[in-house]
Amino acid sequence: MDAIVAEDVSRTYDGTVAVDGVSLSVDEGEIFALVGPNGAGKTTLVRALTGTTEYDGRVELFGQPPRELDRERIGLLPQDFTPAERLSARELVAYYGGLYDEARDPEAVLADVGMAAAAAGTYETLSGGQQRRTCVATALVNDPDLLVLDEPTTGVDPAGRRALWALLEDLAAAGTTVFVTTHYMEEAEQLADRVGLLADGQLVAVDAPDALVAEYGGRSVLSVDGIDEGALDGTAVLADLQYPAEFADGRLTVRNVQPEGIADVVDTLAAAGVTYESLTWTEPDLEDVYLELTGQALTSGGEAVVTGSGDSPETGTSARAGTETSTRTDTATDTDTGTGTDTDDRDRPEGRRP
Amino acid sequence: MTRSGRLAAETRAAAKAFLRRRTAVFFTFFFPVIIVVIFGILVGTQPTGGSLFAEPPGWYVPGYLAVVVLFTPLSRVGSEVARHREGNRFEKLATTPLSRAEWLLAQTVVNVVVIGAAGLLLLGLLVATTAASVAVSPALALLVPFVVAGVALFCGIGSLLGTFADSRDGAIAASNSLALPLLFLSETFVPASLLPGWLPTGLSPLTYFARGVRQLTYANAAGASETLLATARGPGVLGPVANLAVLSVLAVVLFAVAARSLPRTD
Numbered sequence: 001m002d003a004i005v006a007e008d009v010s011r012t013y014d015g016t017v018a019v020d021g022v023s024l025s026v027d028e029g030e031i032f033a034l035v036g037p038n039g040a041g042k043t044t045l046v047r048a049l050t051g052t053t054e055y056d057g058r059v060e061l062f063g064q065p066p067r068e069l070d071r072e073r074i075g076l077l078p079q080d081f082t083p084a085e086r087l088s089a090r091e092l093v094a095y096y097g098g099l100y101d102e103a104r105d106p107e108a109v110l111a112d113v114g115m116a117a118a119a120a121g122t123y124e125t126l127s128g129g130q131q132r133r134t135c136v137a138t139a140l141v142n143d144p145d146l147l148v149l150d151e152p153t154t155g156v157d158p159a160g161r162r163a164l165w166a167l168l169e170d171l172a173a174a175g176t177t178v179f180v181t182t183h184y185m186e187e188a189e190q191l192a193d194r195v196g197l198l199a200d201g202q203l204v205a206v207d208a209p210d211a212l213v214a215e216y217g218g219r220s221v222l223s224v225d226g227i228d229e230g231a232l233d234g235t236a237v238l239a240d241l242q243y244p245a246e247f248a249d250g251r252l253t254v255r256n257v258q259p260e261g262i263a264d265v266v267d268t269l270a271a272a273g274v275t276y277e278s279l280t281w282t283e284p285d286l287e288d289v290y291l292e293l294t295g296q297a298l299t300s301g302g303e304a305v306v307t308g309s310g311d312s313p314e315t316g317t318s319a320r321a322g323t324e325t326s327t328r329t330d331t332a333t334d335t336d337t338g339t340g341t342d343t344d345d346r347d348r349p350e351g352r353r354p
Numbered sequence: 355m356t357r358s359g360r361l362a363a364e365t366r367a368a369a370k371a372f373l374r375r376r377t378a379v380f381f382t383f384f385f386p387v388i389i390v391v392i393f394g395i396l397v398g399t400q401p402t403g404g405s406l407f408a409e410p411p412g413w414y415v416p417g418y419l420a421v422v423v424l425f426t427p428l429s430r431v432g433s434e435v436a437r438h439r440e441g442n443r444f445e446k447l448a449t450t451p452l453s454r455a456e457w458l459l460a461q462t463v464v465n466v467v468v469i470g471a472a473g474l475l476l477l478g479l480l481v482a483t484t485a486a487s488v489a490v491s492p493a494l495a496l497l498v499p500f501v502v503a504g505v506a507l508f509c510g511i512g513s514l515l516g517t518f519a520d521s522r523d524g525a526i527a528a529s530n531s532l533a534l535p536l537l538f539l540s541e542t543f544v545p546a547s548l549l550p551g552w553l554p555t556g557l558s559p560l561t562y563f564a565r566g567v568r569q570l571t572y573a574n575a576a577g578a579s580e581t582l583l584a585t586a587r588g589p590g591v592l593g594p595v596a597n598l599a600v601l602s603v604l605a606v607v608l609f610a611v612a613a614r615s616l617p618r619t620d
Binding site for chain 1: 359360362363364366367368370371374375437440441442443445446447448449450451452618619
């Protein structure tokens, strides 16, 4: 049975269309990530799916309208959720557990999210990442069949994120359906069985991350920088390479090179006497897919940056975005403490940025 | 978890969240002290005239009680609802078994306990520091349902203010703007004889609280003036049980409307 079915779901606020005709389904035990920038409609869609807002269209959770579903079966972490003040993490989890017929041991839930050691701290005194992990625990405490997390890792340090991903993978393996929204592409790519890309309230693509990258991500690129142009016989080198390539402004760009082919390129350059300063290889990822389909790149803060290339969601065509990495210059701000900084190029192959 | 279990969990959390807010607790209990000190001691009452308060001290006891029954639930629940909205807590609660009515009931229980304690403190201060006396009789036990009904009613109104105000500050400002006229136009501190005849004091729910409590605490007290007794017990005047019934019906209606109006998200 599908855990979630949405058909032609729309929601309009005062004439502004927040969600526009979204249709999707999520299997039981699947991890589904909804990806898009701030304002794309992720939270509104979550609210429609959980029955906490009015909407047009049809939504069913385990075959029932959201508001008729046994509330023991769903766990929700809303976006920008702040629980009651002056309560410790332990008390908060126990409080939410107390609202259900059957709840897990709060201590075990806190341990699952890495909060066992800090459980006695009142919510206000916790770091941003600890607060978010406590909030995630409140969604887990009833051991739900469907877990809906709206941007659960915002403000969580990289180690905390990976711990949460592992936890969600374990839950899904045990049969829990996980619906998560995020603006972190690498999170969706690493965590989700399938990804839905949302832009301007419309779902522009849904598929497994690998399938989306294969279909829309374009080709891998090998960039050779710092070439001495005076010493380069560009025509000869380009002819010797076994891959499509172009040379401009001291950079040789070789496309569609797989890792095992890098040595061939290096050998070809050496044979031609070409010297260079650096050589970087990048493979396409979901960011490339999103850029391709929407013409927008996402900053680590979740804002969309329009590149002027790519197609609007309405067209549905797939012209390749022109500029590969020029918009990815953002740096995330990590609000968690003590576990290092968090930058946008985590988990990305070296040399992603020029 | 049964309904009582959910209520207990919500009530415990709400009580802890309030009791650990030390400033709020302090002023909740300090407020009645200020009222008694200013109006009961500094200004005083002079039944022979010449004072702002011209009635016997015991006549004002319902007014003092009305202050805590009115102000605290209005501002506390109003700001709590606004706080819940700002933190998206109702969105989460909407996916739990806790209903909106149960949530509001838990808030009301906490307020009943807090205001009951503040009311006892206030009564003790009045008797100890002013010439007010309270008629002690079995009927005085009706004070408890009066306080419960009054608190529930103003929790409902406070909840509505918090639901429709655009911010916590807005909810508090709205509650103050509503509470002040209610306080002085509901036969609490100002007798109906001093108010314009056209003023429909019967539209204020606080009027039924003040009238009923006055009948319980003052009408049988020693030294009560015959004139005022007539207004409290005369022909056509509702008795304490009838006043309690009106107050209770209003409380149930407003509580239901408020619970129904609590938002899920937006």
